Amino acid sequence: MRILIVDDNPTNIIIIREILKKEDYRDTVAVSSALEMFQRLGIETPGAPMGSGYSDIDLILLDMMMPEMDGIEACRLLQQYENLKDIPIIMVTAVGDSKKLAEALDAGAVDYVTKPINKVELMARIRLALRLKHEKDWHKERDQRIQEELKLAALIQNAVLSSPIRDPHFEIDALYKPSFELAGDLYSWYPLGDGRYGIILLDMMGHGISSSLFCMFIASVLKDTVSTYVEPEKVIQELNRRFNMLYIDSQLVQYYFTAIYLVVDTKHKKIDYVNAGHPPALFYQEGKEVAKLNAVCPPVGLFDKIEAAPQTVFYEGEGHVVLYTDGLIECVDGTQEEQLDWLERQVRVSHDFNKEEMERLLFHEDPPQDREDDKCLVWITLKGGEGKA
Secondary structure, three states: OOEEEEOOOHHHHHHHHHHHHHOOOOOEEEEOOHHHHHHHOOOOOOOOOOOOOOOOOOEEEEEOOOOOOOHHHHHHHHOOOOOOOOOOEEEEEOOOOHHHHHHHHHHOOOEEEEOOOOHHHHHHHHHHHHHHHHHHHHHHHHHHHHHHHHHHHHHHHHHOOOOOEEEOOEEEEEEEEOOOOOOOEEEEEEEEEOOEEEEEEEEEOOOOHHHHHHHHHHHHHHHHHHHHHOOHHHHHHHHHHHHHOOOOOOOOOOOOEEEEEEEEEOOOOEEEEEEEEOOOEEEEEOOOOOEEEOOEEOOEOOOOOOOOOOEEEEOOOOEEEEEEOHHHOOOOOOOHHHHHHHHHHHHOOOOOOOHHHHHHHHHOOOOOOOOOOOEEEEEEEEOOOOOOO
């Protein structure tokens, strides 16, 4: 436990050191000015970058009235340094002006003692400041561990996302930028044989650890569910059954997710789908108006059972289908209809997926920002050619 004493009066330094020594605080360092204090903390001149990334000082006793730079200004400058601003500062002052004391506290000091120094009062305030610092350090270390674990969890989440598919009659790829928290979006696709592919995009309610864990559970059962049930309504109903098995007693929030699940049949040139409360997919074909795959049933997890009526659309020649989560359009000002119109215009381009262009149009942020929602886009390219009946 190292305490830094900053005072231009040698007598005051001697008195404080003796008080601390009698209370078994023997590891002290003394300097006679604010400038010397900054140098001791690894800063050549106040306001300059910090020379070293670490300070061994646990608490500063800082005289308020000093030549060249007073304690209040020194305290204010210290707050500019990320690695120093959490060191507790106790002002030592002969000034009884309440405005000055308030100014010192506003500048970043945690407490003050007045001269002549009362040793009982000084030690009480030191113990309180060190106890608070210990608690703050504990919370910082815990938060750092949590952040490291969250980063690992995000990497694991990303690893379960499907890789692009390139097929003579079918291609699929995605763009995805999670929010600043753990992701709640998930996309997956699976070859079903005989020229068919099962594709799902879902958006879990909320963000953070709980939503992420629910999302990972769904990821763990998706392959078995899709390959076993295949048909869109049965897949959605089975996911609803599985999700409701996770009922947690006394939970305050009811979790659910929106989803759109499609089976693309490249032989028969058709798409069967169920939309469970999800934003409408956009279906583009040559010479036709954009079609919205927006016939919906309730989101998954809201009810014990859901009726999911499948829909079918057919296609000829080339085309593309765009799936997305609402985080992609909510970053655009306007009504929901205006947001969707904006997206329709952006993706009304070549059927082939230009990943770099879509990233520039839809995902570029200048300056980059912490998003409150995930942004996800899935692009399905339907190739021309004759199918086999």
